[in-house]
Amino acid sequence: GKPEKPPAAEGPTDESVEINISAAASLTDALTEIQAEYAKESNAVLQFNFAASGTLQKQIQEGAPCDLFISASKAHMDALQDAGLIVADSRRDLLGNALTLIAAAEKADAVTPEALTGGDVTSISIGTPESVPAGKYAQEALENMGIWDQIQDKLILAKDVRQVLEYVDTGNVDCGLVYKSDALLLKTGVVIGDLPEDSHSPIIYPSALIVNSAQAEAAAKFYEFLQTDYAKGVFENYGFTVL
Amino acid sequence: MNTYFNIKKKLEHFSIDIEYEFEKGVLVIQGESGAGKTTILNCISGLQTPDEGRIAFEDTMVFDKEAGINVPTRLRNIGYVFQNYALFPNMTVQQNIVYGIKNRPEYKDKDKKSELVMYSEYIMETFGIAHLKRKYPNHISGGEKQRVALSRAIVTKPRLLLLDEPFSALDQQTKEIVYKEFAAFKENFQIPTVLITHDAMESEMFADRRIVIKDGKIIEKLL
Amino acid sequence: MNTYFNIKKKLEHFSIDIEYEFEKGVLVIQGESGAGKTTILNCISGLQTPDEGRIAFEDTMVFDKEAGINVPTRLRNIGYVFQNYALFPNMTVQQNIVYGIKNRPEYKDKDKKSELVMYSEYIMETFGIAHLKRKYPNHISGGEKQRVALSRAIVTKPRLLLLDEPFSALDQQTKEIVYKEFAAFKENFQIPTVLITHDAMESEMFADRRIVIKDGKIIEKLL
Amino acid sequence: MWSPIILSLKIATIATVFSFALGVFFAYIINKKKMPGKNIWETILILPMILPPSVMGYLLLIAFGKRGLIGGFLLEHFGIQIVFTWMGAVIAACIVSLPLMYQNVKAALVSMDPIYEKAAQTLGSSEWKIFRTVTFPLAWPGIISGIVLAFARAIGEFGATLMIAGNIPGKTQTIPTAIYFAVESGNTQLANRLVLIMTIFSFVLILGLNTWLKRINYIGKQG
Amino acid sequence: MWSPIILSLKIATIATVFSFALGVFFAYIINKKKMPGKNIWETILILPMILPPSVMGYLLLIAFGKRGLIGGFLLEHFGIQIVFTWMGAVIAACIVSLPLMYQNVKAALVSMDPIYEKAAQTLGSSEWKIFRTVTFPLAWPGIISGIVLAFARAIGEFGATLMIAGNIPGKTQTIPTAIYFAVESGNTQLANRLVLIMTIFSFVLILGLNTWLKRINYIGKQG
Ligand SMILES: Nc1ncnc2c1ncn2[C@@H]1O[C@H](COP(=O)(O)OP(=O)(O)OP(=O)(O)O)[C@@H](O)[C@H]1O
Ligand SMILES: Nc1ncnc2c1ncn2[C@@H]1O[C@H](COP(=O)(O)OP(=O)(O)OP(=O)(O)O)[C@@H](O)[C@H]1O
Ligand code: MOO
Ligand SMILES: [Mg+2]
Ligand SMILES: [Mg+2]
8 A cells, every 4th residue: 555644633523524425325225324323423424425336436536525435345445445545454344245046026936046057047137247246246156156157148237236126026037146235125026045155255345444534533433333233233134244 | 163252350450351252364452561462362272261251162162160161271272372482492493383283183194294294394484484493492583483483383273373462573574474474374274363463554464353452351343 | 972882793694793883862773583683782781792893882892802801791881671571580570670770889879779769660650560560570461571671771771771672562552651751761861772673663763873784784774 | 349339320220210200200290280288298208318217227127028018018929028139228219319309300390480381281282291391301400400319319328228128248238338337347448449439420420410411501591 | 305306406407507508609609600620519519418427427527526637727726626516416417418409509500591690780780699689589499499408418417427426415416316326225115206206397397498489479470
């Protein structure tokens, strides 16, 4: 990493300060719930900016105001670290997630991890591996299961996890692989079950403070709050695992 | 074989209320500017609808308010020279003139059609606009436009001709030529014609009947 | 204080090549349809550009090909009645007529301006179009349009008047009225005028000079 | 790299053809035939522009999906699957570009002088012939403008296309989808190349249509 | 729920005002003043429609970011930050809706009869006055059409906005972003409500502009 500046001179914390937090879109609901609780403890105003991790990374690189970044993938955080934009020793693996097999309602009985190569399953949707973290993990898992090549013709690559859910919910694909936290949002589709943890490299949501932060101290305080038991409980309710 | 019209229509400053019948030949309508002459032609052609009344061509009813008859303009088989010509800006002079020929069912016949096309050539020649054939209306002079408009209206030999000041933009010399041709046309085809003109000489020359209107009413019937 | 024009311009079927000078009063241009009359007015007004030549109003040059002078139309201070009127469709009759008043720097003066506005009222009254004040051009008759166009051109009392068949759509009765008013205008303001007309009587009545053109050349100079 | 380009061209071209036909059709019947509920129809037509592409895509997925009303019908009776095929992309592109065609043609129709259509009626043309020979050619500049925008929107369409057609390389991957994933996966060079190609396309498109537009030069050369 | 609605309205309105001014300006100078390199200018103007919104957003981020040419300048000299503010959203919405304004106004200008502008020149109007009083009002149907489309595009804009303005609830979260994330987090009810509100907005917009358009009824009532 590059040399880091000392934390900026603090504003008075009892005054209302604004903390800018860029967070992966999949954390929207969990963080909004935590925000409400945090308002009782602190005067700091939390300004969340939710988007895909790749978008957030580009925004931070171009100097968009941000104090704390929670990414849905290791790669995007690594990129910022290489650019010297995060406070290296603040980086943590905040959350984990699992990869879940889901199926369209009419295929609920036919779909199992073993049946993916069979004739009953004609289409499988995953995120585009090059750009969607969940898709990358799905590819890994399918490769480790030794069926990646066999199912090529059945693959429908989606722009994001949300799209996989919609394909499954509308029955346009038979099944899909998504994060466990996302699978909770299914409407008509059904959850078949988590893939084994060792079928893919660990799914990690890294987080870190940003250098040149205008509100370093307040941001650090909120960052600590995210690691309290209360916050962990909220994250677990939304399907995340807490590391 | 009578042409008859009985037109009542409320305008902003006065009402049209007019009834007339004529068997054949040219009916000249005279009247002050704004008297309602163009409005009468529009009603006869079906482009405007009278509030009340009846209109008949050759004894077939094309409009009868009470009987609910209103034959659409395109089936009335008329030739209309508009006061401002209304030449199609997207067609050449020639295309404008032959435009109507294909539309008449009675000219479906190929021989009949080519006869009309030849007639259109002849008309362009005598009217002195043959050299403008391939020009667009926005690229010709005022008097040239007027002659194209007249050619377009007569070339299909319609059942009724409506001419709104069709010679007004022509110089004396050109007028003579067009007059002569129009007189021959009138003689040959005997198409009942309503002619609006402010020119005493034209009226003299062509009128078989003549009416003067003012504020939408006939104030004088001459001839 | 002479008006002078020397215009050379190639057209499709012939060339304009004309030179004329007159001191004041009305110059009538006659000529067959398509002879180039409108084109000459367009060149004098600056709407079309001659290939060669010079044009001067009251001895100030407004166009000189060789000297590279080409005063834009808006600064030539003319009044132009177009053959097809060209009334602004988005303005009422009254708005059309007063449109030019505010543009002349010499009428910036408030008194001068309200004098012209009063004059416009007077003109609308005498021309018999006062009751149409608030109507839009597409809602009035042909002859009414022509009177609006004439009013619009003369109301600013320009340095030069260009009139392209300004009375052609009027009936005899209305013509008399407009003639009379125009004669008074000519008398009062002494504005040099180029008038295109096909009417022998008009020519008789207004012409101080008269030329006949054919294929763009002067073939006769009368008076 | 070539497959998404060819696919994009094919999809955008077909979609533009359809939205052209539909846009002209709707603009004509809603504005010329005075359909009741005009504002409601226009709202429905404009919605695909206002709704986020992802929402549009979702609605299309519901309608054209296996369980959808249209998709289910097509699959059952004709064995045609729309989702995840290039036809899905055509439908998405057509629907999002339709508002552009519609509004442009509408503006052209509304500002057109109806006198030409009236003249065509007097010449006996059927409504369809009038549309083909008069209305359509006179609306041409507006239609061209609509085509430019519709094609641009169709070739740039991304969100809804991706949803209904998926991102299947060689089968449904269009240029914007390819750009999106190239950018997302950090393949800047490919992304830049594709953006450049899009730029060249639009230049050629605009050049072509402007040239075409210029050939229709019958308007605007009036003296 | 209200904050994204108010914000969206504010952003779309301001963006439409700007793209209106810029669209009319560019359409005028490119098409009326015969700017050289017309096709290149038009390609540049149309690009924001063709490029995927995420690419547009990225380009804007680079230009207006802290390190960007424009963004850096504004921040340094005026202390204005564009990224992550509603101003960023306005810029994004304005740029993506500009092509729509431009093309619509262009079509209106190209199909306009230049005789009215010529008439205004003869009456001494400056170019700016002609633009205000003649060109602009006559182009009005095309301009309205452009406004409808530009506003629709601005209020529906999502991809580029998200990139440059972010998705900060209460600060930069617009309706489309709110819909996207409501859908994303499975809050179908909120999403449906927001879609309904968008639909109502567009209905009101179209109703209002159609009424306005209808009041400009000077065109098309010709006899
Ligand atoms: N489209 C229209 N809408 C409303 N009023 C109209 C319209 N056209 C004409 N008028 C009015 O109706 C009256 C009759 O007009 P019309 O055009 O029939 O007169 P005209 O006898 O043909 O006159 P001119 O000899 O001047 O052409 C006039 O008062 C005119 O102002
Ligand atoms: N815009 C134009 N483009 C090309 N040629 C034109 C244009 N306007 C007129 N012409 C041609 O130029 C010649 C002169 O036209 P001009 O309009 O000057 O005639 P004019 O003397 O005014 O005739 P009229 O009495 O019929 O109005 C004609 O041959 C005409 O066809
Ligand atoms: O929106 Mo994310 O960055 O895929 O969780
Ligand atoms: Mg009349
Ligand atoms: Mg002329």
